[in-house]
Amino acid sequence: xxxxxxxxxxxxxxxxxxxxxxxxxxxxxxxxxxxxxxxxxxxxxxxxxxxxxxxxxxxxxxxxxxxxxxxxxxxxxxxxxxxxxxxxxxxxxxxxxxxxxxxxxxxxxxxxxxxxxxxxxxxxxxxxxxxxxxxxxxxxxxxxxxxxxxxxxxxxxxxxxxxxxxxxxxxxxxxxxxxxxxxx
Amino acid sequence: xxxxxxxxxxxxxxxxxxxxxxxxxxxxxxxxxxxxxxxxxxxxxxxxxxxxxxxxxxxxxxxxxxxxxxxxxxxxxxxxxxxxxxxxxxxxxxxxxxxxxxxxxxxxxxxxxxxxxxxxxxxxxxxxxxxxxxxxxxxxxxxxxxxxxxxxxxxxxxxxxxxxxxxxxxxxxxxxxxxxxxxxxxxxxxxxxxxxxxxxxxxxxxxxxxxxxxxxxxxxxxxxxxxxxxxxxxxxxxxxxxxx
Numbered sequence: 001x002x003x004x005x006x007x008x009x010x011x012x013x014x015x016x017x018x019x020x021x022x023x024x025x026x027x028x029x030x031x032x033x034x035x036x037x038x039x040x041x042x043x044x045x046x047x048x049x050x051x052x053x054x055x056x057x058x059x060x061x062x063x064x065x066x067x068x069x070x071x072x073x074x075x076x077x078x079x080x081x082x083x084x085x086x087x088x089x090x091x092x093x094x095x096x097x098x099x100x101x102x103x104x105x106x107x108x109x110x111x112x113x114x115x116x117x118x119x120x121x122x123x124x125x126x127x128x129x130x131x132x133x134x135x136x137x138x139x140x141x142x143x144x145x146x147x148x149x150x151x152x153x154x155x156x157x158x159x160x161x162x163x164x165x166x167x168x169x170x171x172x173x174x175x176x177x178x179x180x181x182x183x184x
Numbered sequence: 185x186x187x188x189x190x191x192x193x194x195x196x197x198x199x200x201x202x203x204x205x206x207x208x209x210x211x212x213x214x215x216x217x218x219x220x221x222x223x224x225x226x227x228x229x230x231x232x233x234x235x236x237x238x239x240x241x242x243x244x245x246x247x248x249x250x251x252x253x254x255x256x257x258x259x260x261x262x263x264x265x266x267x268x269x270x271x272x273x274x275x276x277x278x279x280x281x282x283x284x285x286x287x288x289x290x291x292x293x294x295x296x297x298x299x300x301x302x303x304x305x306x307x308x309x310x311x312x313x314x315x316x317x318x319x320x321x322x323x324x325x326x327x328x329x330x331x332x333x334x335x336x337x338x339x340x341x342x343x344x345x346x347x348x349x350x351x352x353x354x355x356x357x358x359x360x361x362x363x364x365x366x367x368x369x370x371x372x373x374x375x376x377x378x379x380x381x382x383x384x385x386x387x388x389x390x391x392x393x394x395x396x397x398x399x400x401x402x403x404x405x406x407x408x409x410x411x412x413x414x415x416x417x418x419x420x421x422x423x424x425x426x427x428x
Contacts, residue, residue, distance in 0.1 A: 019247060144228070
């Protein structure tokens with residue numbers, strides 16, 4: 001019950017309940033990260049990534065939320081930390097935590113992986129969207145807000161029938177950028 | 185028509201039946217096309233959500249620095265010798281005058297309590313349903329722009345359709361409150377606060393606010409005194425009680 005409340009709060013941006021999530025979970029996660037060669041600043045990054053991953057995966061999507069909020073958050077933080085350690089190539093540590101990954105019963109395995117992937121996707125969309133031309137960004141943002149195409153045409157000084165043509169061109173370019181980014 | 189355009193028109197329901205059927209047949213054949221469709225759906229969703237996502241991220245950044253701050257070493261204090269000179273005296277005198285003026289202003293014009301306490305988290309309905317997106321978007325943006333008169337009929341229609349959605353009911357109550365329909369607002373808040381949902385605390389808090397807004401301190405106090413210690417709003421309720 002309260003897990004579901006945490007999720008609703010996150011989706012709605014409810015400041016009080018989100019603060020309560022930090023109060024409850026920040027300290028244990030910081031302790032874990034510090035016990036695994038990380039700093040408080042690392043823990044801060046991971047924690048934020050964890051919440052954003054949950055937001056990206058569950059808010060506004062038709063995905064059932066069956067996990068314990070805390071366990072899922074912890075699971076994502078651990079997973080991201082393992083990945084980061086791997087990048088840094090600290091093999092000995094990685095081997096140890098890798099073992100833990102599969103022995104940890106609290107880690108809601110697949111869910112934390114799916115949420116981490118969703119976060120990666122959203123971050124990549126954000127990054128590549130920022131590479132589009134200013135006009136593309138503006139046009140797509142207005143369309144996303146549900147502004148009528150006639151109004152957009154007026155605002156951007158284009159013909160009404162050019163709005164969707166431009167949209168297709170911008171989306172096409174965005175897809176290319178996204179594909180390049182994902183590959184690299 | 186290239187793929188991007190075809191997919192876009194398909195998603196907007198603009199393909200004529202013949203083309204639509206052909207497109208769906210093609211989808212079954214080609215995993216690449218299906219992946220493109222999925223990506224374009226993600227992009228559309230990204231565009232709808234990007235403002236809120238960025239806002240949330242900013243919110244989390246602030247909380248993060250607050251809760252994870254002990255990593256940054258504290259700067260040690262330095263002792264600066266105080267030199268007595270004319271300029272300094274003058275500055276101190278000026279600062280004292282400003283401080284007095286500020287205190288006087290605060291005492292004379294104590295800001296409206298309701299304005300201070302009556303702050304609502306943004307309404308986020310779009311994420312809860314994919315049906316009737318347009319109406320939900322209009323409702324959400326009206327509410328978040330504090331255009332309660334405009335949001336009111338939209339929320340009323342929504343709640344009629346989905347009476348089980350307590351969050352929507354809560355926001356409907358807020359619209360009623362903001363447009364001065366106190367009795368109707370209170371009926372809603374009372375029903376929410378006497379239930380067993382996760383919105384009980386909210387119902388009770390807004391019930392108190394409704395009396396505050398109307399200037400009925402006695403009733404407001406009564407409701408606030410009933411706010412249990414484990415309520416989300418316990419602290420705020422105590423603060424407000426002291427100031428009433």
